[in-house]
Amino acid sequence: IGLSNVEDLSWKQRVNLAACINCGRCDSVCPAYASGRELSPRAIVQKLKSTYDKFNIQTEGFFSSGLITENEVWSCTNCGACVEECPAMINHVDYIIDLRRYLVAENRLEQQKTAVFSNLDQNYNAFGLPSYKRNDWLEELGVPLLEQHRNAEYLYYIGDAGAYDPRAQQVVKSFVKILQAAEVDFAIMSHQERNEGEIAKRMGEEGRFQLIAMENIATFEFYDVKKIITHDPHSFNMLKNEYPEFGGHYEVIHHTVLIHQLLEQNRLPVTTKKLEKVVFHDPCNLSRWNSIVDEPRQALSHVLDTPLLEIEQSKDRSFCCGAGGGNYWYKVPEQEKISTLRLRQLTSVNPQTIAVACPYCLMMMEDAVRTSELTVKVRDLAELVYDAMEYR
Ligand code: SF4
Ligand code: SF4
Structure with a gap:
């Protein structure tokens, strides 16, 4: 699982690496590089490329040989700035997530990372807070529940931060009041809402992500969900771009887009x-x-x-x-x-x-x-x- 050795590189990954012209544009926009972290996307690409360059195929593992360090791999924020900037259209994030997948499969994780995964397993949220209390505070405000309002036009997916973080809860409250003022037909899920799996996927726990996605899709199917709104761009990106691969096809709308529509319509x-x-x-x-x-x-x-x-x-x-x-x-x-x-x-x-x-x-x-x-x-x-x- 993942990327640990030159043999794990697919032909396409090798061709992409060969396209690197070592220009350094990726480094110049990388926040991890700018913050003095041990990561240079240019160096990652050049080092991976060197493992099969000049008929000099290195058989030792990337990590075991010290070619790539764990800190390098965990320093990436998956922001995509390097991908956007690269003239050779190299997707650095794909390599980095593949390298993470290997570390996860080998269980080479320290406590902070294993805690997130066990929180997702046991509480269905990354904060490790009780899942049965997830959206209680919103129910108390009289926000309609999907269980009682099954024909609602939109499911408002709250996400972990909105459900549990007091500051993010204030954002949810403002958005709910906006939806109510515009008479948008929406409902939320109570404790049946779960983390959407973005953290698992980004941290290289692909298996756990797939399981989470399939379980969420089963719940959405049960309620016949067709349109989802969310204020969390991480949830938005997963629900919109990653769930279709597992059969979850929804119209996913970020709250900024819906608010813009409502303002344009004078609602x-x-x-x-x-x-x-x-x-x-x-x-x-x-x-x-x-x-x-x-x-x-x-x-x-x-x-x-x-x-x-x-x-x-x-x-x-x-x-x-x-x-x-x-x-x-x-x-x-x-x-x-x-x-x-x-x-x-x-x-x-x-x-x-x-x-x-x-x-x-x-x-x-x-x-x-x-x-x-x-x-x-x-x-x-x-x-x-x-x-x-x-x-x-
Ligand atoms: S921007 Fe692309 S081509 Fe330039 S060094 Fe980075 S990976 Fe190589
Ligand atoms: S995706 Fe990772 S490597 Fe690329 S610019 Fe962002 S932090 Fe740097």
Whole structure:
């Protein structure tokens, strides 16, 4: 399982590696490289390429020979910046996940990573909190349950962060109020909602991901789910792009896209535009992996009285918050936090508020602000839109 030896490289993987011109464009955009972590996507590609170059096939394993280290492999946030930048169209993330798969299969994992996997097994969420209490707090707010409202047009998939993290719960509340104000026909799942498997997949636990996906698909089928909305770009990416392989075909909509539609259709009572300097942080799973960059900006333009601030590292050239690829759940040696680097980029245009569209970006950026001397606010797009409705 996975990639540990030159013989594990498929012919296609070898051809792709051969295309590398060693230009270093991938390094120049890599957040892990910029933070001083032990990862250079260029070096990974060049080292893998060297194992079969010049008729000099190395038979020793990548890890056992010291060619590639475990820290290198775990340093990647799966942000896709290298893939976007590479002129040879090399997909570095595929190699890195394959290398992780080998480490997982060999059980070469320390406690932080095994804890995530056992939480997924025992509690169906990465936080390790009780699964039967998952969305209790939302039920108490009177949000309709799919069990009682089986014909709802949309399932609102809350995801782990929205279900358990107090700050992300505030985003869910704002979005629920937006849905209710626009009279959107939606329902949530209570304790039957489970983690969608993104962390397992990104951390190289493919078997566990497939099991999770198939179990979730069975539940969605039971309720005849056709349309899913979610505020979590990680869940969005999995449900939209990975579930179809297992028979799960849904119309999956990110909350920024739905909010944009509702604003365009005049279904939200926004009357007070804010005179606030706002910069938008594009989440990798939305901008780079799914090309969604315009809708969040257009939605924000409905509630702001000043043009949105833009920085160079935005849209498909965005820079990761540091949480992707399972990195939210474990630590790797680094000189500076990726979130600190990102905060510096975002605050270079002196915003009063950083708008985000992902609960993990929210948590990472708020953490970066806390450890800085800055006073910039971090708010989810749904919160900014709901604020504009409240001041009506
Ligand atoms: S950007 Fe692509 S071609 Fe350039 S060094 Fe990186 S992998 Fe090689
Ligand atoms: S996916 Fe992102 S973190 Fe991983 S190697 Fe590429 S640029 Fe670096």
